[in-house]
Amino acid sequence: MVLEMKDLCVDFTGMRGKVRALRNVSLSIEKGEVLGVVGESGSGKSVTALSILGLLGSNATISNGEISYLGQNLLRLGPKEMQSLRGKKIGMVFQEPMTALHPTMKVGSQLAEVIKRHRGLSKKQAHKLAVEALKEVHIHDPELVAKKYPFELSGGMRQRIVIALAMSAPPDLLIADEPTTALDVTIQKEILQLIKELNDKRGTSVLLITHDLGVVSSVCDRVMVMYAGEVVEEGKTEEVLNAPSHPYTEALLHALPDLADPEEPLKAIPGEVPDLQNRPAGCAFASRCPKAMDICGVSVPALEPVSKNRSAACWLRRDTY
Amino acid sequence: MSTLIDFHSVDKSFYKGKESVKAVIGANLTVKKGSVVGLVGESGSGKSTLGKMLIGLEMPSEGSIQYAGAPLWKNKKFIRPRPGEIQSVFQDPQSSLDPRMRVKEIILEPLFALGTRERKEKGSRERLTSLMKRVGLKAEHLDRYPHEFSGGQRQRIAIARALITDPSFIVLDEPTSALDVSVQAQVLNLLKELKNERNLTYLFISHNMSVIRYMCDVIAVMYKGRIVESGPARKLFESPRHPYTKILLSSLPSIFEKKGPALSFAPPAEVDSGEEACGFFERCPFRMEACLKAPAFESITEEHGVACHLEG
Numbered sequence: 001m002v003l004e005m006k007d008l009c010v011d012f013t014g015m016r017g018k019v020r021a022l023r024n025v026s027l028s029i030e031k032g033e034v035l036g037v038v039g040e041s042g043s044g045k046s047v048t049a050l051s052i053l054g055l056l057g058s059n060a061t062i063s064n065g066e067i068s069y070l071g072q073n074l075l076r077l078g079p080k081e082m083q084s085l086r087g088k089k090i091g092m093v094f095q096e097p098m099t100a101l102h103p104t105m106k107v108g109s110q111l112a113e114v115i116k117r118h119r120g121l122s123k124k125q126a127h128k129l130a131v132e133a134l135k136e137v138h139i140h141d142p143e144l145v146a147k148k149y150p151f152e153l154s155g156g157m158r159q160r161i162v163i164a165l166a167m168s169a170p171p172d173l174l175i176a177d178e179p180t181t182a183l184d185v186t187i188q189k190e191i192l193q194l195i196k197e198l199n200d201k202r203g204t205s206v207l208l209i210t211h212d213l214g215v216v217s218s219v220c221d222r223v224m225v226m227y228a229g230e231v232v233e234e235g236k237t238e239e240v241l242n243a244p245s246h247p248y249t250e251a252l253l254h255a256l257p258d259l260a261d262p263e264e265p266l267k268a269i270p271g272e273v274p275d276l277q278n279r280p281a282g283c284a285f286a287s288r289c290p291k292a293m294d295i296c297g298v299s300v301p302a303l304e305p306v307s308k309n310r311s312a313a314c315w316l317r318r319d320t321y
Numbered sequence: 322m323s324t325l326i327d328f329h330s331v332d333k334s335f336y337k338g339k340e341s342v343k344a345v346i347g348a349n350l351t352v353k354k355g356s357v358v359g360l361v362g363e364s365g366s367g368k369s370t371l372g373k374m375l376i377g378l379e380m381p382s383e384g385s386i387q388y389a390g391a392p393l394w395k396n397k398k399f400i401r402p403r404p405g406e407i408q409s410v411f412q413d414p415q416s417s418l419d420p421r422m423r424v425k426e427i428i429l430e431p432l433f434a435l436g437t438r439e440r441k442e443k444g445s446r447e448r449l450t451s452l453m454k455r456v457g458l459k460a461e462h463l464d465r466y467p468h469e470f471s472g473g474q475r476q477r478i479a480i481a482r483a484l485i486t487d488p489s490f491i492v493l494d495e496p497t498s499a500l501d502v503s504v505q506a507q508v509l510n511l512l513k514e515l516k517n518e519r520n521l522t523y524l525f526i527s528h529n530m531s532v533i534r535y536m537c538d539v540i541a542v543m544y545k546g547r548i549v550e551s552g553p554a555r556k557l558f559e560s561p562r563h564p565y566t567k568i569l570l571s572s573l574p575s576i577f578e579k580k581g582p583a584l585s586f587a588p589p590a591e592v593d594s595g596e597e598a599c600g601f602f603e604r605c606p607f608r609m610e611a612c613l614k615a616p617a618f619e620s621i622t623e624e625h626g627v628a629c630h631l632e633g
Binding site: 040041140155184185186187188189190192211212213214215216217218241251252253255256257258260262265266267268269270272273 | 364471472473474501502503509510513514531532534535536554568569573574575576585586588589
């Protein structure tokens with residue numbers, strides 16, 4: 001087990017009081033596994049990633065739960081220890097590659113600096129490895145690209161460089177938060193292939209955060225569906241997408257225009273994601289759920305196994321396994 | 322169906338000092354009345370520029386655009402057919418709604434282009450409340466500010482603002498790209514219903530092929546400023562002809578099984594292609610010598626056309 005999170009609760013304190021952004025979120029990633037986290041905006045995907053990285057802002061408190069990374073309890077580590085873990089043991093890739101790169105520093109130097117720091121090499125050795133690293137993310141003519149500034153490169157190239165940076169230590173876990181959302185579909189495909197390739201070749205585990213079920217289906221081994229700060233379903237990607245257990249997953253799949261008949265209206269999910277400030281009692285999805293029962297409005301269902309490889313948090317699925 | 326809009330070899334160049342960039346090159350496109358025409362392509366391919374020329378925001382450098390038989394641009398001036406006849410909805414409702422205006426003011430603002438009598442008529446209280454209800458909002462929302470709404474609701478406000486003048490044509494530039502899947506479906510449904518109820522014509526710009534397939538009757542695929550293929554939506558999806566369209570379709574990270582073999586870009590060409598070459602030469606997996614001279618856009622059938630030497 002590379003990463004294990006148990007019953008994590010995260011609260012944010014704002015002007016209007018406390019908001020619970022994560023509610024009892026548990027997840028685990030095995031070595032070499034790609035876990036996808038999907039959900040709509042505000043569902044808690046990014047907060048999950050940030051809490052693993054220890055990058056939650058000062059207005060956030062972790063009020064419950066634990067995160068263990070290779071047996072080490074991350075929540076007990078001090079800021080300095082977290083700093084040495086980030087980038088070295090846990091790589092990060094975010095959505096916007098332009099903001100993740102230093103704008104006035106040549107790409108090669110940025111990479112060399114990271115390599116120098118993590119591996120304690122000389123400048124010359126580091127530079128050589130930097131060019132190697134560029135080659136590994138399939139950049140044509142790495143020598144030339146190493147001498148360029150980020151603004152001279154396309155979005156896809158930049159994201160490749162961010163991935164090269166994240167993988168340079170090399171880490172055991174790569175956290176990628178919407179790594180392809182800012183890119184064109186054709187480039188998105190290339191970047192996803194690259195992440196999958198590095199995962200296969202090096203056995204790096206990946207936590208991939210996305211709002212796109214298509215992305216999940218093309219790279220993830222397992223998927224976790226989040227809604228309003230909770231995990232509502234978790235299981236093998238193929239199984240979850242082919243036969244969803246939670247009504248929310250099902251509704252989300254049906255709302256996609258991918259296979260819809262243009263003559264028929266799309267099966268939209270009525271209403272909107274609840275305001276976390278005024279979270280309804282009971283299941284957070286109940287007000288939009290076509291299968292809601294009396295109990296759903298009163299009591300929150302726990303995430304429990306519904307079949308061999310699958311868990312769901314839904315009253316309908318209780319006692320079926 | 323009669324022709325509403327006709328692009329005839331439209332070019333658009335942007336200048337910066339002595340340098341120039343051609344954003345749109347020789348675009349020919351016909352939009353029939355009552356249809357939805359989709360524009361797809363990667364960022365920078367010229368989709369939005371094409372749309373902007375229809376609402377008077379960008380002037381074409383060459384060529385002509387006809388709207389209902391009359392030219393839209395004459396002597397570098399935008400000739401508005403009728404105030405409020407053409408409207409637009411943009412991607413980001415956060416930045417396209419004035420944060421200091423109340424919803425009511427936002428929706429009524431386009432009416433200032435109209436005469437006093439018409440303005441009063443179209444901006445009546447009953448009309449406003451029924452329009453709000455129609456787009457899925459409530460009458461009490463009229464006195465609120467944009468920040469009090471979610472992304473989906475803001476896009477509904479933008480749609481209401483576009484509809485207040487009773488337009489016949491709307492440019493929709495990535496109208497659902499900033500929305501979540503569940504909300505996107507609601508907005509797409511609303512746009513489709515409104516189109517049928519009011520006999521509207523849309524130019525629908527999007528980079529999302531699934532959305533385009535669902536919404537559009539006709540699709541035009543753009544690459545580096547050129548329309549490389551256009552045709553009926555179903556035809557284009559079933560039998561794409563241009564290599565770029567094929568790659569675009571095979572790149573879709575669909576949750577469902579894909580048809581046809583996977584196809585990707587070729588590594589950059591070794592030879593310098595020069596100015597004459599096909600715009601896709603650099604990355605085309607099927608490039609050949611003939612492609613050093615750009616292919617003309619030719620019809621395969623009456624509605625389906627492609628610019629590729631392979632289809633000669």
